[in-house]
């Protein structure tokens with residue numbers, strides 16, 4: 001099973017100075033930054049997915065600046081991402097339309113012809129047909145027929161199929177080395193199977209299962225089983241936006257050949273607890289919580305409090321500094337963890353992170369958080385990892401602070417997940 005990383009300009013500055021908290025001297029955004037496959041010793045994925053919705057254009061505002069967008073279109077995805085085929089042979093450079101970005105529009109803003117042009121300019125090896133998300137998904141035994149679903153749902157199904165029919169035809173201009181992927185959207189396992197049969201008949205040999213982000217693993221399993229049963233064995237399956245990555249065995253059992261996700265990176269700073277990943281001795285993924293020490297001068301919560309006269313900014317900076325020093329001293333074994341936790345929690349208390357007003361509930365929440373952080377500092381997980389993030393940054397990767405630390409932690413997670421996947425593949429072989 002191939003793991004494709006869905007990029008959204010996830011790079012770090014390799015010269016970032018953690019102590020001064022600033023970028024390397026003269027750093028130019030993107031040019032001097034490094035993507036995970038550049039920063040880490042080994043690329044932690046088998047391919048990269050770029051969504052039109054992330055790149056953006058005149059129709060949909062993306063994450064790229066106008067200059068980046070122009071360079072991307074001019075140079076192609078591989079040069080822009082510095083992910084050359086020579087260095088990463090067999091890697092997938094995959095494109096999709098990013099259906100989530102236009103989910104509220106009556107129909108996709110992209111047509112088959114301009115999508116093919118986008119994939120052609122970008123030099124993609126694989127590209128998805130322009131699909132339209134369907135949101136509701138039937139429970140087992142309660143599957144609705146096409147005549148029973150709302151008109152909008154049926155229309156989204158039909159638009160996705162119609163676009164796929166136009167796309168496979170238009171994609172012929174990209175030559176035989178480009179692999180068109182037909183996207184499956186449906187409201188139930190049977191409707192997804194119908195969609196898959198339709199796409200296979202159009203000539204697709206690679207199908208991408210869409211709309212699975214909000215689904216439970218049981219629903220994904222059911223959808224995959226129905227799709228797999230309905231299409232010939234030579235048709236490959238890709239799972240779009242697969243967040244439940246602990247369930248690798250489930251999807252592999254249903255004949256999925258590739259999936260894309262941002263999960264390992266995103267959970268480093270979006271998850272409340274599972275920020276820093278490790279593998280247990282038995283090969284399971286387990287997690288540590290990163291220690292929140294936000295930048296006092298840039299933190300909006302603190303800014304607002306200062307404006308309201310509830311906290312003095314000088315005081316906040318003193319607390320921030322003590323918290324950082326405490327954690328670093330633990331890493332150097334200069335102080336015990338209780339001393340460091342006192343400083344971390346004093347800063348937390350000043351931030352009143354939970355906006356808890358009742359003193360007793362506030363004390364409870366502080367104690368709970370303190371115990372979670374104690375585990376992180378006691379176990380010293382950064383010492384057990386040999387990836388570049390941990391080797392160079394040590395405990396800095398465990399500090400939840402700014403993009404350079406948070407994304408580094410995300411890259412460490414990609415490294416851990418990649419090892420996990422490699423072992424899984426070795427076991428499955």
Ligand SMILES: [Zn+2]
Pocket residue numbers: 385386387388389390391412415
């Ligand atoms: Zn690491």
